[in-house]
Amino acid sequence: MRLAVLGAGAVGSSVAELAAAYGHTVTALGDSSSAVVDADGVDVDAALERKREEGQVGAAEPDAAVDGPYDALVEATPTTLDDAQPGFGHVRAALERDRHAVLANKGPVAERYDEVRALEAESAGQVRFEATVGGAIPVLGTVEDYGPGKISAARGILNGTANFILTRMAAEGLGYEHVLAEAQDMGVAEADPTFDVEGIDAALKCVILANVLARGERTYTRADAEIDGITDVPGSALELANEDGRTIRLIGEVTGETVRVGPRLLPEHADLAVGGTTNIVQLETENAGRLNLSGRGAGGPETASAVLADVNRLPEP
Numbered sequence: 001m002r003l004a005v006l007g008a009g010a011v012g013s014s015v016a017e018l019a020a021a022y023g024h025t026v027t028a029l030g031d032s033s034s035a036v037v038d039a040d041g042v043d044v045d046a047a048l049e050r051k052r053e054e055g056q057v058g059a060a061e062p063d064a065a066v067d068g069p070y071d072a073l074v075e076a077t078p079t080t081l082d083d084a085q086p087g088f089g090h091v092r093a094a095l096e097r098d099r100h101a102v103l104a105n106k107g108p109v110a111e112r113y114d115e116v117r118a119l120e121a122e123s124a125g126q127v128r129f130e131a132t133v134g135g136a137i138p139v140l141g142t143v144e145d146y147g148p149g150k151i152s153a154a155r156g157i158l159n160g161t162a163n164f165i166l167t168r169m170a171a172e173g174l175g176y177e178h179v180l181a182e183a184q185d186m187g188v189a190e191a192d193p194t195f196d197v198e199g200i201d202a203a204l205k206c207v208i209l210a211n212v213l214a215r216g217e218r219t220y221t222r223a224d225a226e227i228d229g230i231t232d233v234p235g236s237a238l239e240l241a242n243e244d245g246r247t248i249r250l251i252g253e254v255t256g257e258t259v260r261v262g263p264r265l266l267p268e269h270a271d272l273a274v275g276g277t278t279n280i281v282q283l284e285t286e287n288a289g290r291l292n293l294s295g296r297g298a299g300g301p302e303t304a305s306a307v308l309a310d311v312n313r314l315p316e317p
Contacts, residue, residue, distance in 0.1 A: 001024045001025075001071045001072055001311060001314065001317075002024070002025050002026075002027040002039075002069060002070045003015075003019055003025065003027065003028075003070055003071070003072055003073075003074055004026075004027060004028035004029075004065050004066065004068055004070035004073045004074065005019075005026055005028070005029050005030070005065075005074045005076060006030045006065055006066065006073065006074065006075055006076060006077055006090050007030075007031065007074075007075070007076030007077040007078070007104075007105070008029065008030070008031040008047075008048065008051050008057050009076065009077075009078070009300075010299070010300035010303075011076045011104045011131070011300050011303045011304055011307070012031075012074070012076035012077075012104075013048055013051075013300060014300035014301045014303070014304035015074050015076060015104075015304040015307050015308065016029055016042075016044045016047075017044060017045075017048070017304075018301065018304050018308060019044075019308065020044075022308040022311065022312060023312075024311060025041045026041065026042045026044055027039055027040075027041060027042060027068060027069050027070050028064070028065040028066075028068035028069070028070055029042050029044065029047050029057050029058070029065060030057065030058075030062045030064070030065030030066070031051065031056065031057050031062070032062065032077070033055070033056055033062060034056035034057050034058050034059065034060060034061070034062060035057065035058050035060040035061060035062050035063070035064040035068075036057050036058025036059070036060060036065075037058075037060055037065060037068040037069070039068075039069045066090055066094070067093075070094075070099060071099060071100060071314075071317045072094075072099060072100035072101070072102055072125075072314055073090060073091070073093075073094035073099055073100070073102070074102050074104070074307055074311070075087050075090050075091055075101060075102070075103045075104065075105045075108070076307070077090070077105055078105070079105050079107045079110075079201075079204065080107045081107065081111060081200075081222065083111070083112075084105075084107030084108045084110075084111040084112050085107075087103070087105040087107045087108050088107065088108040088112050088115070088116070091103065091108050091119070091127065092119055094125060095119045095120055095122070095123035095125050095127070096119070096123065097125075098123050098124035098125050099123075099125045100125045100126050100127070100128070100311075100314045101125060101128075102127075102128050102129070102131075102307055102310045102311055102314070103127070103128070103129040103131065103132055104129075104131040104132065104303055104304075104306075104307050105132070106132045106204045106208060107204075109127075109129050109132060109208050109211065110132075110204040110207045110208050110211075110221065110222060111221050111222060112221075113208075113211045113219050113220070113221070114219040126314055126315070128310035128311075128313060128314065129208070129310070130306045130307070130309060130310045131303045131304075131307045131310065132204075132205065132208050133158070133205045133208050133209055133281075134158060134205065134279050134281055134293070134295075134297050135279065135295070135296055135297040135298045135299060135302045135303045136295050136296045136297070136299075136302035136305050136306055137281060137293050137295045137297060138293065138306070138309075139154075139209070139281050139283075139293055140208075140209075140212060141309070142283065142291065142293060143209075146283075146288070148212055148213045148214075148215050150285055150286040150287060151213060151283050151284065151285050151286070152255075152284045152286065153253070153254060153255040153256075153283075153284040154206075154209050154213065154254045154281060154282065154283050154284070155251060155252065155253040155254070155255070155272070155281070155282050156251065156252060156272060156279065156280045156281035156282050157202075157249055157250065157251065157252075157272060157274060157278070157279055157280050157297075158201070158202040158205045158206065158279055158281065158297060159196050159199075159201050159202040159205075159250060159279075159297070160188070160277030160278065160279060160296075160297050160298050161183060161188055161189045161190075161193060161196035161197065161201075161277070162196050162197055162199070162202070162229070162230050162250040163249065163274070163275070163276065163278065163279070164179075164188050164189075164276055164277050165179045165180060165183055165189070165197070165230060166230060166233070166238070166247075166248055166249060166250065166263075167275045167276055168182065168183075169233075169235055169238050170238040170242060170247055170248070173238075173239060174235060175234075175235045176230070176231065176233065176234075176235070180197070188277060197229050197230055197231050198229035198231065199227045199228055199229040199230070199250060199252075199262065200222070200227065200229075202250060202252045202261045203222060203225040203227045203252065203259070203261045204222060205252065206225060206252040206253070206254050206259050206260075206261060207220045207222055207224065207225055207259055209254050210224075210254045210259045213254060218257070220259055225260060225261065226259070226260035226261070226262070227260070227261050227262070228260075228261065228262035229250070229261075229262075230250050230263055233248060233263050241265055241268075242268070245267065246265050246266060246267055246268055247265075247266055247267075247273050248264065248265060248266070249263070249264060249266055249272060249273060249274075250262070250263055251263075251264040251266075251272065271292050274294060277297070277298070278294060278295070278296070278297070279294065279295065279296070279297025279298075280292060280293065280294035
C-alpha cells in the first residue's frame with residue numbers, strides 16, 4: 001500500500017523506515033515545514049538525513065504530502081487539544097479523497113471522535129487508530145476482536161513517564177522533582193512533561209477507549225474526564241504505602257459512563273502495579289473474565305509497529 005506519512009518525529013520516522021519491511025511504499029513524507037513526494041517511492045533514508053542536517057525532509061510545501069499520491073495517510077504529528085489541528089484536518093483531507101487514515105496522533109479521536117466517524121461514514125476510506133492507546137500493546141485490536149459490547153470496563157497504567165517517576169520515588173525514597181529531573185536526563189520525560197505528569201496523556205487514551213466501548217451511543221472528549229496527575233504526590237505517601245505493603249500508581253479507568261485518571265493505592269504485587277515505563281491495560285470481559293495486556297506503551301519503533309499493523313488491516317484500494 002502507498003503511504004503518506006505526516007510527522008517526522010520518533011513515530012513518523014520509524015513508520016517511514018519500517019514501512020518497506022511490512023510490504024508498503026512511502027510515497028510522501030511531511031513535517032511541519034516541508035514535504036517530499038515521489039509516486040514511485042520516497043528515498044526515506046535521504047529524507048530523514050536531510051531532516052537531521054537541515055531540519056526539513058524535503059523542498060516541497062507541507063501540504064504536498066496531504067495532496068500527494070497515497071492509499072493511506074499516516075497521521076503522526078504531535079497530539080494537540082481542543083480543535084486537534086492540524087491532525088484533524090489531515091484526516092478529513094484523506095477521507096474526503098476516499099483514502100484511508102491511520103492515526104498515532106490521539107487528538108482527532110480524543111477531541112473530535114464523532115466528527116471523524118461522520119467523515120468516515122461518507123468516505124470509501126477507513127480510519128484506524130490502534131497506536132493511540134498503549135503504543136505497541138494491541139488494546140483496541142483486542143476490544144475489536146471481543147466486541148466492544150462484551151467489555152464492561154477498562155483500567156490500567158497508560159503513561160510510562162508517570163509510572164517511571166512513581167516507581168523510582170517508591171524504590172529510592174526520592175522526591176518528585178528529583179526523579180523528574182532524572183527522567184528528563186534519561187530521555188524518559190520530555191523537557192515539558194505536562195501532558196504526562198498531569199495525567200492528560202493517560203486521559204486522552206482513556207477517552208479514546210471510552211469512545212470505542214460506547215459504540216456510538218455517546219461521544220466522549222477530554223472535558224468528560226476527571227483528571228488528576230502525580231505532581232502533588234509526596235514521597236512520604238509512597239513511604240507510608242510501602243510500609244503497608246502497597247504502592248501508588250497513576251491509573252486510568254473507563255467504567256460505565258465514567259472516565260477518570262488519578263493516583264490510586266494498589267497492593268504492591270497487584271497486576272496493575274507494573275514498574276518502570278511499562279504500560280498495562282485490564283479489560284473486564286463478559287465471557288472471558290479479566291484480560292491483562294502489558295508491554296511498551298511508547299517509543300518510535302514500538303508505536304510504528306501498531307501503525308503498520310493497522311495499515312495491514314486495511315482493504316486494498
